[in-house]
Amino acid sequence: MQIGDPFVRHSCYSFQVLEGLRTGDFNELGLWPSRDPAEVDEPSQETLIGQFMRWKDLVKKYAGVSKMLDPREMFLLAVAVQRWPGPVLEIGTHKGITTCFVAEVMHQLKRHDQIFTIEMFLKGWKAHNGEDGFPGDSYLKALQEFRSQAVLHRVVPILGNSHELKPLIWGIRPAVIFLDGDHTRDGVADDLLLLRFFNHPYICIIHQANVPSVMQAVLDLRAGGRHRFANFHTGTAGDKGLIALTPV
Ligand SMILES: C[S@@+](CC[C@H](N)C(=O)[O-])C[C@H]1O[C@@H](n2cnc3c(N)ncnc32)[C@H](O)[C@@H]1O
Numbered sequence: 668m669q670i671g672d673p674f675v676r677h678s679c680y681s682f683q684v685l686e687g688l689r690t691g692d693f694n695e696l697g698l699w700p701s702r703d704p705a706e707v708d709e710p711s712q713e714t715l716i717g718q719f720m721r722w723k724d725l726v727k728k729y730a731g732v733s734k735m736l737d738p739r740e741m742f743l744l745a746v747a748v749q750r751w752p753g754p755v756l757e758i759g760t761h762k763g764i765t766t767c768f769v770a771e772v773m774h775q776l777k778r779h780d781q782i783f784t785i786e787m788f789l790k791g792w793k794a795h796n797g798e799d800g801f802p803g804d805s806y807l808k809a810l811q812e813f814r815s816q817a818v819l820h821r822v823v824p825i826l827g828n829s830h831e832l833k834p835l836i837w838g839i840r841p842a843v844i845f846l847d848g849d850h851t852r853d854g855v856a857d858d859l860l861l862l863r864f865f866n867h868p869y870i871c872i873i874h875q876a877n878v879p880s881v882m883q884a885v886l887d888l889r890a891g892g893r894h895r896f897a898n899f900h901t902g903t904a905g906d907k908g909l910i911a912l913t914p915v
Contacts, residue, residue, distance in 0.1 A: 668716050668719055668720070669716070670709055670712045670713065670716070671712075673704045674739060675712055675715060675716060675719075676704040676705060676706075676707055676712065677699065677704045677705065677899070678715060678742075678743060678746075678899060679707040679711050679712050679715045680704070680705035680706075680707050680897075681897035681898070681899050681911070682715065682746070682750070682897070683707065683711065684895055684896070684897045685870060685895050685897050685911055685912075685913045686750075686913070687895060687913075687915075691895065691896055691897060692705070693896065693897070693898055695886075699898070699900070715746070718745075718746045718749055719742050719746065721745075721749075721775075722741070722742055722745040722746075722772065725741075725745070725768065725771055725772065725775070726738050726741045726742055726745070729741055729764065729767075729768045732764055733762070733764040733765075735761070735764065735765075736764070736765055736768075736874070737907065739899075740874070740899075740907075740909050741768060743872075743899055743909060743911075744765070744768070744769065744772075744845065744872065745768075745769075745772045747843055747870050747872060747911065748769060748772050748773065748776070748843055749772070749776060750870075751842040751843050751868065751869065751870045752778060752780065752842060753780055753840070753841065753842025753843070753867075753869075754780045754781050754782070754783065754839055754840065754841045754842060754843075755769055755773070755780065755781075755782045755783070755841055755842070755843045755844075755845065756782075756783045756784075756785070756836060756839055756841035756843070756844045756845070757769070757782065757783070757784040757785065757844075757845045757847065758784075758785050758829045758844075758845070758846050758847060758848035758849075758858055759785070759786065759801075759846070759847035759848035759849075759874075760784040760785065760786035760788075760806060760809050760824060761786065761801045761805060761806065761809065761847075762805050762806070762808050762809050762812075763784065763806075763808070763809025763810075763812050763813060763822075763824075765845065765847065766782055766784045766809065766813070766819075766822055767812055767813075767816065767819065769782055769843075769845075770782055770816075770818050770819050770821055770822055771818055773818075773821060774818040774821075779821070780821070780842075781821050781822070781823050782821055782822050782823065783823045783825060783836075783839055783841065784809075784822060784823070784824055784825065785825045785826075785827060785829050785832060785848070786801075786802065786806050786809070786824070786825075786826060787802045787826075787827065787828045787829075787848075788802055788803075788806045788826055789802045789803060790803075790804070791803065791804065809824070810824065829848050829849070829857075829858055830849070830854070830857045830858070833860070833861055836861055837861070837864050837865070840865065840867050841869060842867070842868065842869050842870070843869065843870055843872065844861070844862075844869060844870070844871040844872065845872050845874070846858055846859075846871065846872065846873045846874060847874040847875070850875055850878055850880060850881050851880050852880040852881070852883050852884045853884075854884075855873070855880070855881050855884035855885065856884040856887060856888070859871070859884060859885070859888050862888075862894070862912070862914070865914070868913070868914070869913065869914065870911055870912070870913050871911065871912045871913075872909060872910070872911045873885055873909070873910045873911070873912070874907070874909060875907045875908060876898065876900075876907070876908035876909060876910035877900060877907055877908030878907070878908070881908075882908070882910075885910050885912070888912070889912075892915070893914065893915055894912040894913065894914060894915060895912065895913045895914075895915060896910070896911075896912055897910070897911050898910050899911065
């Protein structure tokens with residue numbers, strides 16, 4: 668990664684929007700309107716590159732484990748955890764891979780915050796082909812990982828439907844919220860209701876944001892005008908889209 672790289676420029680611009688340093692100029696679908704990335708100064712690109720480089724080995728390790736989170740998304744998640752210190756909340760534990768990744772990021776940052784991760788888990792549930800999928804027993808692999816890996820003592824697994832756990836989540840006051848659970852429009856809208864009663868600084872990151880149902884729920888919230896908004900979408904093939912929101 669180097670200065671001028673489109674991914675670096677776009678990510679740098681997006682973080683500046685989320686941090687209130689500039690106003691976003693994304694189109695109505697939350698995408699960057701032209702093929703040329705936004706202009707951002709070199710010192711701020713250098714800072715971001717330095718932060719990305721810190722996570723290079725960790726991203727490489729996790730890229731080999733899961734295809735669910737694109738390596739670029741892992742870099743962005745790590746930088747978000749770095750820039751928004753405090754507890755992390757993940758909705759959608761599944762095999763716990765993102766959870767483990769964030770736990771290692773926190774460990775390297777020498778921070779003591781906890782990671783709360785919510786999974787609805789239906790015991791014995793099988794996919795049509797008979798395999799364990801989510802919300803079935805693949806969650807048990809996550810629990811095994813949490814038990815066996817030393818850095819994961821900071822992980823608090825929570826069983827249940829996120830839509831029914833709002834009072835608990837309000838009490839956690841997470842600084843980073845990673846939404847990767849229910850991807851229906853109503854489901855995402857319901858999870859985003861969480862943000863309504865937060866009165867602390869936070870970043871809410873939404874995975875697979877370019878799926879129309881997810882995007883629509885995010886755009887509905889954006890229309891309320893109480894959030895800064897950035898789509899880290901890079902325009903590369905296979906990019907599922909990662910949107911982040913911060914309070915104005
Ligand atoms: C795409 S997977 C998450 C992948 C995970 N981040 C990982 O690294 O392996 C989505 C997960 O969210 C769970 N889920 C869906 N809706 C949920 C809800 N309302 N509350 C809690 N978990 C939910 C599903 O059971 C599934 O395990």
